[in-house]
Amino acid sequence: MLTITQAPQGAVQVKQQFLITGTASTSYAGRKLMLTIDNQYTAPGPVVAADGTWQLNFLFQQTGNRRLKLAIDKDSVELPLSVVTTLPPTPRLRFANLPQQIPSGQSVMVTGSADGYADGTALLLRADKQFELARPTVQAGKWQAAIGFHQTGKRLIEIIGSGQDRAQVELQVVAAPPRPPRLRFTQVPKPIQAEEIVTIGGEADSYADGAQLVLRVDQKYELARPLVQGGKWQAPILFHQTGSRLIEIIGSEQDRAQVTIDVQAGDLQIVVRTAWNSTPTPAELPELKPLRITIHHTALSGSPSTSASLATDAERMRYIWRSHVNGNGWSDIGYHYIIMPSGRIFEARSDKKRGAHDVVNDGWGIAFDGIYSRATINQQQFQSAVALCTKLCQRIGIKDPVTPIPTPTADYGTRNLPPICGHRDRVATECPGSEGGRTVRLADIRQGVKAKL
Ligand SMILES: [Zn+2]
Structure with a gap:
């Protein structure tokens, strides 16, 4: 048996002495190994010591691909060596731009140099002498890898190459500063139709579940107060007015996002309140959770004609408003919508x-404007009522506007009534006309809506 235990790797410098050590079977103790150079020249080699070890100091006088062979009896060992005038640089790893502190939970790129390493050589990046972080490969004498830590504290980072070649650096993982909350729109329906309920939504980074946001339109009107759930928010929205609308989602003074939505006229057109009245519905009135629709007549004489202009109808709305607010002492018009003989639908009290x-x-x-104790609503009013009731039923999920269901009333206890009923079905009154609603075609309205749902 004959082995080499230590020798230069690959290359040696010409005329520079180097050491080769090895072991041999102790049966060779005291004997001399035979040294052959380049399979040509032989020379006496080192003597095997009593413990079987041997060592040889050697140098080459000439460069080239050289070969040393050591032999004794039938045992031999060979060592190919490249003899060069200057040695290639010793492989050496270094860290370049490692920051001294990194925030926990964030990924940072560490880079370094790898002198004397061939392209594609795999290195090992390790933390605290045990955790593998990455296996970057050398490219053009450089390496890089993304690292991140979840726990704070001091970390020893090592880049490890061949043999004993490694570099170390310490870094401090510090608690990450809280990220600023951030809101975004991701679900934006566009364009949308007036009177059409659509869902708008987005993301809310760094907001806790249940955090309340404000959704606003035209920097003025509040649309909804959506709650954050799993980093997201959404809310149903509905516009009466057509045109370009600025929608804002607001988390705090600093955190808000904006988007513009184009609202187009749909098949149902409603004259918005701002078109006839500068006074909005008082904000302090209680919120409505609508369950059904009640049909009325205004029971006021002097309705505009079926061919009245918008201005005339609007003037009539102001008259009704004065009659309810100044005459009756109410906060606003009692109804949410009024349908004029022209068929125009006016927004009255806020539907919220x-x-x-x-x-x-x-x-x-x-309410149909006018007195329908004997007179019957016209076809324009009927069609407007069906279109409006259809949209309102869709908004609150009424799928069957015809079949009676138990319904609370003012004067008759609980009664079985269709979800679209007449004022007189709940209160002892003539409204919206005599004969059980025939004059305002209640049954036809229900059937018309049912056909459209
Ligand atoms: Zn009524």
Whole structure:
């Protein structure tokens, strides 16, 4: 047996002495090894010591691919060596731009140099002498890897190459500063139609579940107060007015996002309140959770004609408003919508606020302007009522506007009534006309809506 235990790796410098050590079977103790150079020249080699070890100091006089062979009896060992005038640089790893502190939970790129390493050589990046972080490969004498830590504290980072070549650096993982909250729109329906309920939504980075945001339109009107759930928020929105609308989601003074939505006219057109009245519905009125629709007539004489202009209809709306607010002493018009003989639908009281129209007031009130004790609504009014009731039923999920269901009333206890009912079904009154609603075609309205749902 004959082995080399230590020798230069690959290359040696010409005329520079180097050491080769090895072991041999102790049966060779005291004997001399035979040295052959380049399979040509032989020379006496080192003597095997009593413990079987041997060592040889040697140098080459000439460069080139050289070969040393050591032999004794039938045992031999060979060592190919490249003899060069200057040695290639010793492989050496270094860290370049490692920051001294990194925030926990964040990924940072560490880079370094790898002198004397071939492209593609795999290195090992390790933490605290045990955890592998990455295996970067050398490219053009450089390496890089992304690292990140979840726990704070001091860390020993090592880059390890061949043999004993490694570099170390210490870094401090510090608690990450809280990220600023951030809101975004990601779900933006566009364009949308007036009177059409759509869902708008987005993301809310760094907001806790249950955090309340404010959704605002045109920097003025609040649309909703969506709650954050799993870093997201969403809210149903609905516009009466057409045109370009600026939508804002607001978390705090500093954190808000904006988007513009184009609202187009849909198949249902409603004259918005701002078109006839500069006074909004008082904000302090209680919120409405609408369950049904009650049909009325205004029971006021002097309705505009079927061919009235918008201005005339708007003037009539102001008259009704004065009659309810100044005459009756109410906060606003009692109904949510009024349908003029022209067929125009006017927004009256805000549809988000409880009305003052059927005593129970658990739904929207729609009134035909005029007195329909004997007269019958015209076809324009009928079609407007069907279109409006259809949209309102869709908004609150009424799928069957015809079949009676138990319904609270003011004067008759609980009654089985269709979700679209008449004022007189709940209160002892003639409204919206005599004969059980025939004059305002209640049954036809229900059937018309049912056909459209
Ligand atoms: Zn009524």
